[in-house]
Amino acid sequence: AQKVTQAQTEISVVEKEDVTLDCVYETRDTTYYLFWYKQPPSGELVFLIRRNSFDEQNEISGRYSWNFQKSTSSFNFTITASQVVDSAVYFCALTEETSGSRLTFGEGTQLTVNP
Amino acid sequence: DGGITQSPKYLFRKEGQNVTLSCEQNLNHDAMYWYRQDPGQGLRLIYYSQIVNDFQKGDIAEGYSVSREKKESFPLTVTSAQKNPTAFYLCASSIQSSTGPLNIQYFGAGTRLSVL
Numbered sequence: 001a002q003k004v005t006q007a008q009t010e011i012s013v014v015e016k017e018d019v020t021l022d023c024v025y026e027t028r029d030t031t032y033y034l035f036w037y038k039q040p041p042s043g044e045l046v047f048l049i050r051r052n053s054f055d056e057q058n059e060i061s062g063r064y065s066w067n068f069q070k071s072t073s074s075f076n077f078t079i080t081a082s083q084v085v086d087s088a089v090y091f092c093a094l095t096e097e098t099s100g101s102r103l104t105f106g107e108g109t110q111l112t113v114n115p
Numbered sequence: 116d117g118g119i120t121q122s123p124k125y126l127f128r129k130e131g132q133n134v135t136l137s138c139e140q141n142l143n144h145d146a147m148y149w150y151r152q153d154p155g156q157g158l159r160l161i162y163y164s165q166i167v168n169d170f171q172k173g174d175i176a177e178g179y180s181v182s183r184e185k186k187e188s189f190p191l192t193v194t195s196a197q198k199n200p201t202a203f204y205l206c207a208s209s210i211q212s213s214t215g216p217l218n219i220q221y222f223g224a225g226t227r228l229s230v231l
Contacts, residue, residue, distance in 0.1 A: 101163060101218045102173070103218075
């Protein structure tokens with residue numbers, strides 16, 4: 001069975017600090033996909049990134065970067081020079097190739113960036 | 116504008132009443148999903164549909180029902196059998212790829228359901 005754990009329930013930082021959100025997953029499939037979504041106070045989930053299990057290259061998009069390590073089953077998300085607009089709940093999610101379209105979400109990390 | 120529209124934004128249910136949450140998408144996506152979000156918890160899958168006139172139960176389907184008569188619409192009914200319906204409900208859609216789960220799910224803005 002697939003499982004996603006986001007151990008950090010809440011993180012609070014001051015603007016311009018770097019912050020890393022942790023995500024650890026469990027799966028028995030060799031082919032799977034990992035996702036990060038952002039949920040701002042408005043409630044709608046916004047897609048940030050998708051990775052497949054065969055692509056361990058780290059990715060950078062502006063102030064966002066992702067570190068995928070199969071050896072530790074982790075897919076961590078770092079925000080560099082955080083801004084107040086980054087305040088949101090961030091979800092990590094997993095789908096296995098054999099589960100079709102079903103996403104399993106972690107419980108989310110509430111990030112608060114203070115001015 | 117292409118996207119997913121959920122209505123209403125807020126909904127109140129009286130005890131013993133069935134209520135229906137609307138979800139419409141104009142993204143031409145084949146697959147649609149309903150999730151429930153409780154405070155401090157992740158999203159849990161209620162029902163999903165990969166094609167018109169077909170749907171499958173998710174992890175917490177009891178007390179809910181759905182229909183998929185049109186590709187663009189996937190309404191969710193919260194029945195009186197759902198004893199704890201107060202939650203935030205999110206609808207999503209994705210393309211359906213035969214080559215694998217190319218399934219970035221795109222979400223609506225949600226419906227917040229409360230019990231009177």
